[in-house]
Amino acid sequence: MQKIVKLNKKNVDLTKALEEFLLVRQADGIAKRTLEDYRWHVEKFIKSFSDLSNYEDIHKAVLHYFSEPCSSGYRNIKLKYLRGFFNWCVQEGYLPANPTTGIKKAKEDLNNVRHVGLETLKKLLQEPDKKTYTGFRDYCLMLVQMDTGVRPGELLQVRVSDLSLEVREIRIRPEVAKTRIGRTLIISPFTAQALAKFLGLRPSWWNDDVPLFASESGSILNVSSWSRRLRKYCNKAGIKVTPYGLRHTFAIEFLKAGGDPFSLQRMLGHTDLTMTKRYIRFTQDDLKEIHEKASPIQKLQQMGKRAPRKI
Numbered sequence: 001m002q003k004i005v006k007l008n009k010k011n012v013d014l015t016k017a018l019e020e021f022l023l024v025r026q027a028d029g030i031a032k033r034t035l036e037d038y039r040w041h042v043e044k045f046i047k048s049f050s051d052l053s054n055y056e057d058i059h060k061a062v063l064h065y066f067s068e069p070c071s072s073g074y075r076n077i078k079l080k081y082l083r084g085f086f087n088w089c090v091q092e093g094y095l096p097a098n099p100t101t102g103i104k105k106a107k108e109d110l111n112n113v114r115h116v117g118l119e120t121l122k123k124l125l126q127e128p129d130k131k132t133y134t135g136f137r138d139y140c141l142m143l144v145q146m147d148t149g150v151r152p153g154e155l156l157q158v159r160v161s162d163l164s165l166e167v168r169e170i171r172i173r174p175e176v177a178k179t180r181i182g183r184t185l186i187i188s189p190f191t192a193q194a195l196a197k198f199l200g201l202r203p204s205w206w207n208d209d210v211p212l213f214a215s216e217s218g219s220i221l222n223v224s225s226w227s228r229r230l231r232k233y234c235n236k237a238g239i240k241v242t243p244y245g246l247r248h249t250f251a252i253e254f255l256k257a258g259g260d261p262f263s264l265q266r267m268l269g270h271t272d273l274t275m276t277k278r279y280i281r282f283t284q285d286d287l288k289e290i291h292e293k294a295s296p297i298q299k300l301q302q303m304g305k306r307a308p309r310k311i
Contacts, residue, residue: 011053012094018042021088031178033153033223041081059099072106079103114245115252121146124241127233133201133216138229140191140198141213144170145243148185149250149268151178152223152243158212160199168192172269179271251279
């Protein structure tokens with residue numbers, strides 16, 4: 001690959017560098033959504049400042065960029081993508097150092113976990129018009145997200161061949177998984193029955209390249225479109241739910257039912273327990289009840305209260 005021609009050792013064209021970086025990462029096989037996120041965040045940074053031709057200007061711009069108020073979660077996302085891009089620039093010799101070095105991640109606000117009550121979920125499931133293809137598709141999308149906690153971006157790329165109704169499983173292929181690690185999701189009998197009915201609504205001429213939850217024209221339904229449709233249903237029902245709110249709700253309800261964090265980590269597709277631990281604080285009251293039932297000390301006390309057997 002032809003390298004970017006720099007004006008001198010101190011100058012670099014970040015826009016051209018970004019295009020080369022994206023080509024390299026695409027050749028590495030990273031997910032399309034990740035490429036789009038890199039482009040969006042790096043371009044947003046570049047367009048926010050008029051002159052970024054040398055390291056000193058870039059470093060000052062980075063400091064100014066991260067001094068702007070925003071949520072801790074969004075700050076960390078910006079830092080992740082910019083740091084990854086600038087690391088590559090240093091590796092290729094376009095920058096003498098990473099301008100984000102020294103900028104620390106913000107402490108995540110655990111309140112960004114959006115748990116939805118069961119009554120709210122019930123109202124949401126009543127909104128789609130199940131007599132139409134799009135309505136029943138949206139209904140099934142809701143069911144699967146509630147049932148598995150799958151990321152919306154992963155679910156919308158599932159193919160019919162990834163679905164096995166006999167064993168009630170959905171396969172998330174490595175190439176569509178956010179972490180590039182495939183996994184298998186278990187669905188409930190009720191969800192499997194709804195999906196079996198939904199398969200009968202698909203046009204017979206659609207092949208396996210058409211996603212399971214495709215649009216009416218057979219094209220992929222992107223995350224933004226799904227978010228807008230979900231918002232429309234919420235407005236009608238007078239509730240507030242997001243696609244990721246359904247994922248969070250599954251995680252919390254799983255832990256409330258006594259599920260262990262390690263199993264939840266595998267189901268959600270987290271590479272480690274760091275992200276999974278966000279949900280644990282929302283289940284502390286439930287864990288206390290579980291502890292009271294499981295503690296050997298509690299059981300010994302109950303044994304001591306039993307009436308003695310007659311001889």
